[in-house]
Amino acid sequence: MTVGIIIGTHGESARELLKSAEMIIGKQDNVEFITFVPGENTDTLIQKFHEKLDALDTSEGVLFMVDLFGGSPYNAASQIALPKEKMDVVTGVNIPMLLETLSMRAASGFEDLRNTALTAGSDGVKSLKQSLKNVEEDDL
Amino acid sequence: MDIRLARIDDRLIHGQVATVWTKETQVERIIVCNDEVAKDEIRSTLLKQVAPPGVVSNVVDVEKGIRAYNNPKYETTPVMLLFTNPTDVLRFVEAGVPIKTVNIGGMAFREGKTQITNAVSVDATDVAAFRALNEKGIELEIRKVAADNKVMMIQLLDKEGL
Numbered sequence: 001m002t003v004g005i006i007i008g009t010h011g012e013s014a015r016e017l018l019k020s021a022e023m024i025i026g027k028q029d030n031v032e033f034i035t036f037v038p039g040e041n042t043d044t045l046i047q048k049f050h051e052k053l054d055a056l057d058t059s060e061g062v063l064f065m066v067d068l069f070g071g072s073p074y075n076a077a078s079q080i081a082l083p084k085e086k087m088d089v090v091t092g093v094n095i096p097m098l099l100e101t102l103s104m105r106a107a108s109g110f111e112d113l114r115n116t117a118l119t120a121g122s123d124g125v126k127s128l129k130q131s132l133k134n135v136e137e138d139d140l
Numbered sequence: 141m142d143i144r145l146a147r148i149d150d151r152l153i154h155g156q157v158a159t160v161w162t163k164e165t166q167v168e169r170i171i172v173c174n175d176e177v178a179k180d181e182i183r184s185t186l187l188k189q190v191a192p193p194g195v196v197s198n199v200v201d202v203e204k205g206i207r208a209y210n211n212p213k214y215e216t217t218p219v220m221l222l223f224t225n226p227t228d229v230l231r232f233v234e235a236g237v238p239i240k241t242v243n244i245g246g247m248a249f250r251e252g253k254t255q256i257t258n259a260v261s262v263d264a265t266d267v268a269a270f271r272a273l274n275e276k277g278i279e280l281e282i283r284k285v286a287a288d289n290k291v292m293m294i295q296l297l298d299k300e301g302l
Contacts, residue, residue, distance in 0.1 A: 024155035026285040099159045128189075135188045140171065140198040140208050 002105035003086075003113050004056035006049060007033040007093055008066045008073035014093075021098040028102050030057055036073050045076035053080070061086030061110035063101070063117060065093040086110045090117045096124025141209050142218045143237075149245035150224040152177070156245060156285055157222065158192045164286040167220045170197040173205035173232070174224050202228050206235045226269035226280075233276060241279035244293060256296045259284055267302045270294070 007014040014033035022028055032052035036045055049064070056062065062084075064077035069091040081087035090097070100120030101113060108116060144165035149157060152172050162170070170191060177183050177199055184199040191197035200208065205221070208214060209232070221239075223229050225247070233239055246259045253261035260282055262270070270280055270293055280293035
């Protein structure tokens with residue numbers, strides 16, 4: 001099986017991030033998401049994460065992908081992941097991070113996949129004009 | 141040239157191609173073959189810019205694409221050929237480029253086209269080119285990403301009476 005993934009964000013964006021990623025790379029297995037809505041706290045989020053964990057194959061590990069470092073989804077996921085060996089929480093979840101991580105799961109173990117997530121998450125942030133400078137000319 | 145994938149996708153290099161197909165096919169080069177796009181400096185520049193890491197992209201007209209195929213320098217290079225329409229694919233095939241299978245990812249709907257799947261619409265010119273490719277024994281499979289099931293273009297054209 002592949003590393004399990006749970007996306008967790010403030011509001012509904014976790015649901016939509018997964019939908020957007022699946023629009024590009026197709027339906028994904030072993031992925032869940034949780035949303036965090038007004039009236040909930042870290043305890044309710046821990047409960048939500050546990051329900052999703054029950055729905056996943058966790059044998060290869062679980063990567064929590066949350067929006068904000070120090071936010072409630074992060075705090076809840078961290079309480080679950082900290083004592084577990086093959087679990088970690090990465091922050092700043094975005095579409096490039098999700099695409100790269102989801103599509104590398106079949107070929108990657110837990111540690112590799114975490115690095116993939118971190119690299120893709122930051123490398124996906126670019127400027128049009130600045131990155132034009134890196135376009136190499138190759139005429140064929 | 142080691143043609144790992146010949147794809148028709150009028151969005152050219154975008155998420156599905158950059159993320160899914162480049163990994164799936166392990167290509168070193170993506171060659172976009174289209175006469176109009178090759179003349180359009182802005183689009184050409186942007187297509188070069190969005191090539192995935194480690195992959196070179198070229199934007200050429202159909203003639204130049206065929207010449208590149210025949211250039212011994214690229215004999216073993218694994219490539220993805222990207223087209224916007226089946227007529228250009230037929231030009232390649234008729235020039236002797238041995239394309240065995242064509243993956244059809246997306247052809248947008250516009251006035252005068254018939255929509256045959258949620259991602260693929262065709263007009264009379266497209267139908268004629270697909271029919272000609274089919275007669276040459278070339279597999280025409282509709283698939284957005286590698287994990288999708290192949291849907292055969294000809295069966296859909298037959299079903300629609302096109």
